[in-house]
Amino acid sequence: MNFEEHQHLHIGYYENGFDLEAVAYKMQGEDKWVVFLDAEQDLSIFKGVLEQYNKNVSFGYKIFTVKMDDLSYESGQVRFIDWLRQLNII
Template identity: 40%
Template sequence: MEMKYDDKYHLHLGYYENNCDYESIAYKRLSEDVWDIFFDFEQYGLKNTIEENELSLEGLGTRIFSIIGNDLTYETGVKRFEEWLAMQKII
């Protein structure tokens, strides 16, 4: 199934602590209350640790996780992104 997103519903999430500068982008699915978070491993010179068959979008990177809900606050998104960076031992 092809995912469709509305460009009006996206959120840039960043981690800028401890001399780090990592960003991801969250897009809201059109068909359901789910936000998909994408990270561009190549942009940061990192090895992609996500399964090969995971959704990747040109210019956005690979979907690293999703958050269920109609609305996504910056604070919630950044917290989840920071947790993901820590689990991946990137930070």
């Protein structure tokens, strides 16, 4: 995967005692963002869930993609929260 050098977005969920972060990276030459769950944080609440996702040594767990030219924090956060809800994390 080739990402745009200077285009990434930190997306967080910091409510109800949670402190979770994902990072979206813009694909080079495409209207697509790849979102990774940062593997450096405490992921114990995801036990039994992350096995279904590919882990990239440099970026973390690839959790979803967004087809969009310019991803805003608000839009990225909504999608991240939806993903957390689908997994019954929040």
